[in-house]
Amino acid sequence: MYCTRKITNSIHWVGGNDRRLALFENLFPIPRGVSYNSYLIEDEKIALIDTVDASITQQYLENVLFLLNGRTLDYLIINHMEPDHCANIEELLLRFPDLKIVGNAQTFSFIKQFYNFNLDGHTITVKENDSLSLGNHTLRFYFAPMVHWPEVMVTYEETKKVLFSADAFGCFGALNGNIFSDEVDFDRDWISDARRYYGNIVGKYGLQVQKVLKKLSGLELNIICPLHGPVWRDNFDYLLGKYDLWSRYEAEERTVAIMYGSMYGNTENSVNFLANGLADAGVRNIAIYDISSTHISTLIAEIFRCSHLVLAAPTYNGGIYPPMLNLLHDMKALNLSKRTIALIGNGTWAPLTAPMQTLLEEMKQMQILEPVVTLKTTLKEDSMEQLNQLKLHLLSSLSE
Ligand code: FEO
Numbered sequence: 001m002y003c004t005r006k007i008t009n010s011i012h013w014v015g016g017n018d019r020r021l022a023l024f025e026n027l028f029p030i031p032r033g034v035s036y037n038s039y040l041i042e043d044e045k046i047a048l049i050d051t052v053d054a055s056i057t058q059q060y061l062e063n064v065l066f067l068l069n070g071r072t073l074d075y076l077i078i079n080h081m082e083p084d085h086c087a088n089i090e091e092l093l094l095r096f097p098d099l100k101i102v103g104n105a106q107t108f109s110f111i112k113q114f115y116n117f118n119l120d121g122h123t124i125t126v127k128e129n130d131s132l133s134l135g136n137h138t139l140r141f142y143f144a145p146m147v148h149w150p151e152v153m154v155t156y157e158e159t160k161k162v163l164f165s166a167d168a169f170g171c172f173g174a175l176n177g178n179i180f181s182d183e184v185d186f187d188r189d190w191i192s193d194a195r196r197y198y199g200n201i202v203g204k205y206g207l208q209v210q211k212v213l214k215k216l217s218g219l220e221l222n223i224i225c226p227l228h229g230p231v232w233r234d235n236f237d238y239l240l241g242k243y244d245l246w247s248r249y250e251a252e253e254r255t256v257a258i259m260y261g262s263m264y265g266n267t268e269n270s271v272n273f274l275a276n277g278l279a280d281a282g283v284r285n286i287a288i289y290d291i292s293s294t295h296i297s298t299l300i301a302e303i304f305r306c307s308h309l310v311l312a313a314p315t316y317n318g319g320i321y322p323p324m325l326n327l328l329h330d331m332k333a334l335n336l337s338k339r340t341i342a343l344i345g346n347g348t349w350a351p352l353t354a355p356m357q358t359l360l361e362e363m364k365q366m367q368i369l370e371p372v373v374t375l376k377t378t379l380k381e382d383s384m385e386q387l388n389q390l391k392l393h394l395l396s397s398l399s400e
Contacts, residue, residue, distance in 0.1 A: 001062065002062045002063045002065075002066035002067075003016065003059065003062075003063060004040075004063045004066065004067060005179050007039065007162070007223060007225065007231060008160050008162070008223070010041060010042045010043060010136075010137070011039055011040070011041050011042075011157070011160065011162060011223075011225075012039065012040045012041075012042070012067055013037060013038075013039060013179050013225075013231065014038050014039065014040045014048070014060065014063035014064050014067065015035055015036050015037035015038045015039075015052055015056075015060070015063075015175075016035070016036060016052060016056040016059040016060055016063070017033055017034070017035045017036075017056070017174035017175055018033055018034055018035075018036070018053065018055050018056055018174070019033035019174050020033075020055075021033070021034060021055065024172065025201075027200075027297075028172070028196070028200055028201075028295075028297045029295050029297070030172050030173075032172065032173040032174060032193065033173065033174030034172055034173065034174060034228060035173070035174055035175040035179075035228055035229060036052035036053045036056060036060075036084055036085065036227065036228065037050075037052075037175075037225065037226060037227050037228060037229075037231070038050050038051055038052050038060065038064075038085075038227075039164060039225055040063075040064060040067050040068075041134060041137055041139075041157070042067070043134035043135035043136050043137050044134060044135030044136075045074040045075060045133075045134040045135060046068065046071060046072070046073055046074050046075070046134070047073075047074060047075040047076070047077060047102075047132075047134055047137075047139065048064065048073060048075070048076045048077065048092070049077045049079065049155060049164045049225070050077065050078060050079050050080060050085045050086070050164075050166075050227060051076070051085060051086055051087060051088035051089060051092065052084075052085065052087065052088060053083065053084040053085070053087055054083070054087035054088070057087065057088055057091065060088060061088070061091065061095075064092075072096050072098065072099075073092060073095075073096040073099055074098070074099070074100065074134075075099070075100050075101075075102055075124075075132065075134070076089065076092055076099055076100070076101050076102065077102045077103075077139065077155055077164070078101060078102065078103040078107050078111075079152060079153050079154060079155055079164060079166040079227070080148075080149065080151070080152050080166045080167060080227060081103070081106075081107050081110040081111065081114070081149065081151050082148075082149055082167075083114065084227075085227055086111075086114070089101065089111065089115065089117075090115060090117045093117060093122065099122060100122055100123070100124050101119065101122050101123050101124070102124045102126060102132060102141075103123070103124075103125065103126070103151070103153075104125060104126055104127070104141075104143065104151060104153055105125055106150055106151035107151045107153075108123055108125065109151075110149075110151055126141045126153075127141075128141070128142065128143045129141070129142065131158075136159055137157050137158075137159050137160070138157070138158045138159060139155050139156070139157055139158075140155070140156045140157075140158055141153050141154075141155055141156075142154050142155075142156060142212075142215055142216075144166060144168065144208070144212045144215075145208060146205040146208040147166065147167060147168050147202055147205055147208050147209055147212050148166075148167045148201055148202045148205065152166050152167065153166070154166050154168065154212070154216075156219055160222060160223070161219070161220050161221055161222040161223070162222060162223040162224075162225060163216065163219065163221055163223070163224045163225065164225045165224050165225065165226045165227075166226070166227055167201065167202060167226070167227055167228070168202070168209070168212065168226060168243070169224055169226040169229075169232065169239060169243065170194075170197055170198075170201075170226040170227055170228035170229050171190055171193050171194040171197050171226070171228055171229025171230065172193040172194075172196060172197045172228065172229070173190060173193045173229055175229070175230065178230075179230060179231055180230055180231050180232075180233055181230035181231065181232050181233070181234075181235065181239075182232075182233055182234055182235070183230075184230065186230065186235075186238075187238075190229070190230065191242075192301065193229075194229065194242070195242075195246070195301045195304055195305060196297050196298060196300070196301035197228065197229070198242075198243070198246050198304070199246065199297075199300045199301045199303070199304040199334065200297045200300050200301070200334070203246070203300065203304065203334040203335070203336070204333065204334045204335050205247075206246070206247040206248060206249055206335060207247075209243060209246075209247035210244075210247050210248065213240065213243060213244060213247065221236055224236070224239070246304055249304075249335065249336060249337045249338050250338060251304075251305065251306055251307035251338070251339070252304070252305045252306075253285075253305055253306060253307065254307045254308070254398060255283070255284075255285050255286070255287075255305075255306050255307065255308065255398075256275075256278060256283060256286050256287070256306065256308045256309070256310060256394065256398070257286075257287040257288075257289065257302045257303065257305070257306040257308070257309055257310070258271045258274070258275060258286065258287065258288045258289070258309075258310040258312070259288075259289045259291050259294075259299055259302075259309065259310070259311055259312070259324075259327065260288070260289070260290065260291065260310075260311075260312040260313065260344075261290070261291045261292055261312070261313040261314065261321040261323050261324050262290070262292075262312075262313075262314070262346075263314055263321075266346060266375070266377060266378045266379070267312050267313060267314055267344065267346045267375070268290070269378070269379055270312060270344055270346070270373075270375055270379050270383070270387060271288060271310060271312050271344065272288075273379060273384070273387060274310065274342075274344075274387050274390065274391055275288060277387070277388065277391045278391060278394065278395070281391070281395050283395070283398065287302060287306070289302065291313070291323040291324060291327055292323050296323075296326060296327060296330055299327055300330060300331070300334060300336075303331060303336055303339065304336075306339075307339065307340060307398075308339070308340045308341075308342070308394060308397065308398060309339055309340070309341045309342070310341075310342040310343075310344065310394075311324065311327075311328075311341060311342070311343055311344070311356060312343070312344035312345075312346070313344075313345065313346070313356070314345070314346040314347060314351075315345060315346065315347035315350060315351050315352045318350065318352070319352070319355050320355045320356055320359075324356065325359075328356065328359040328360065329359070331363060332359065332362060332363050335363075335364070336363060337363055337364035337365045337366065338364070338365045338366075339366055339367070340366075340367045340369060340394075340397050341360060341366055341367065341368050341369065342368075342369045342373075342390050342393075342394055343356055343357060343360075343368060343369075343372045343373065344372075344373045344374075344375065344387075344390075345372070345373070345374050345375070346374075346375040346376075346377065347374075347375075347376065347377075348376065348377045351374050351375065351376060353372045353373075353374055357372060367397075369390060369393045369394060369397065370389075370390075370393060371386050371389055371390060373386045373387055373390055374386075
């Protein structure tokens with residue numbers, strides 16, 4: 001049975017949710033599920049904006065066919081050619097033989113790479129700033145390369161001032177009937193998944209996100225319709241403000257996140273000692289994560305949030321403890337920068353902190369605080385003294 005909602009009198013949400021999928025992209029845990037959003041515009045000509053993942057095809061077709069009510073579908077706009085949004089193109093072509101697919105040159109090259117169906121006579125290739133009239137609605141296309149793939153474009157409906165933003169402004173989490181951000185407590189219940197989605201999916205492409213934000217800054221916006229997560233009808237300063245910070249790799253909060261690996265609890269003990277000292281000095285909301293048991297996507301999201309990091313890990317096989325190595329590689333791959341970092345290494349016979357330091361120095365604008373603390377197995381008087389020095393430098397940096 002159909003499950004749709006109205007965005008305006010003539011624009012409808014026709015997407016759906018997957019609450020069974022454990023890992024988005026077979027990488028990221030989504031305990032709250034995920035939504036795949038698609039939108040149908042009714043006018044003299046009827047257009048669909050993107051499709052959905054194959055896992056919810058049946059629900060999707062029921063939604064679209066219900067709203068069409070026997071009419072034909074004229075256009076399918078492909079803003080993004082990743083399979084979680086484009087899995088139903090062939091199914092729609094089979095049902096609507098006169099359907100025109102609207103995309104850019106790269107969209108069509110990707111369609112041919114993914115699928116084998118014949119597109120002859122079905123394509124409309126658009127360029128930056130081209131438009132398409134549906135009657136009362138006019139769609140205008142703006143390219144948004146690498147947000148999050150190279151073919152991505154966003155579609156702006158000029159009459160109602162609705163932005164169909166592709167992956168931009170998306171979020172993990174199934175939509176629980178409340179498809180609008182103003183129907184939920186976004187800052188309480190959704191922002192951490194929005195940050196985790198941004199940081200891990202789009203985080204690498206801050207420069208490209210900045211370019212799109214600049215391009216969109218001239219547009220009047222009434223509604224933002226992303227491909228995942230809630231639709232926005234207000235509070236745009238909040239949403240655009242987060243995107244501006246994240247894409248410039250600026251922290252949201254001046255606070256400390258401590259991320260440690262510990263084989264037998266001794267490195268963990270050192271970060272607890274440091275955290276207690278920071279708390280005694282008035283630092284609030286300190287976050288501590290065991291990197292062996294916290295998914296890396298959560299750690300990345302927390303690095304996007306926090307200005308100061310403490311990274312602590314034992315030496316392993318003469319190098320970096322594997323979960324910490326993985327984290328540092330991911331930070332570098334995602335272009336994370338502009339953080340102040342305290343380092344703690346531990347080892348029983350040959351403790352090393354230089355490999356962690358080297359990887360951090362390969363990232364941009366990472367400030368490593370003195371002293372870099374080296375423990376020999378457990379916290380003793382001399383290493384406590386080093387940790388106290390590090391705490392003072394952390395405190396002084398936090399108050400800058
Ligand atoms: Fe939700 Fe980049 O696809």
